[in-house]
Amino acid sequence: MKYLQRLGFVMVSLxxxxxFTTAQxxxxxxxxxxxxxxxxxxxxxxxxxxxxxxxxxxFGGKSFEMRGVTSKMTYEIDRSQYPNAxxxxxxxxxxxxxLGRMYGIIQMLSEDELQMAMNFETKERPADFSKxxxxxxxxx
Numbered sequence: 001m002k003y004l005q006r007l008g009f010v011m012v013s014l015x016x017x018x019x020f021t022t023a024q025x026x027x028x029x030x031x032x033x034x035x036x037x038x039x040x041x042x043x044x045x046x047x048x049x050x051x052x053x054x055x056x057x058x059f060g061g062k063s064f065e066m067r068g069v070t071s072k073m074t075y076e077i078d079r080s081q082y083p084n085a086x087x088x089x090x091x092x093x094x095x096x097x098x099l100g101r102m103y104g105i106i107q108m109l110s111e112d113e114l115q116m117a118m119n120f121e122t123k124e125r126p127a128d129f130s131k132x133x134x135x136x137x138x139x140x
Contacts, residue, residue, distance in 0.1 A: 031114055031136035042136055050075040050088050083107045085125060112138040
């Protein structure tokens with residue numbers, strides 16, 4: 001009887017642990033999107049780094065140059081709101097000072113499709129996906 005109780009406890013524990021996948025874990029990977037005919041990539045790493053790539057231009061990651069300053073770009077997800085918020089944070093790697101933040105919203109359309117909207121004109125987070133949105137497909 002104790003064996004069955006332990007087995008049941010282990011199975012329930014494993015089930016609960018596997019069901020609590022964080023939003024960041026679901027987003028980790030390389031994503032491909034198309035905007036106004038241009039194909040670009042978004043790379044989100046397990047350790048919180050974000051990279052945008054358009055043709056041969058790379059913006060973000062663990063180390064990149066921005067206006068002569070060595071910087072890095074990380075991301076944070078806020079699941080407490082809907083749609084979920086995503087911030088891309090640019091930080092000076094020399095003094096760890098935040099240089100800027102881009103505000104966006106995201107939602108998973110499926111396991112392999114991600115919709116994102118960013119506001120490039122102001123520092124306000126978009127309220128919905130009606131403007132400046134792009135759908136990314138997970139690269140496998």
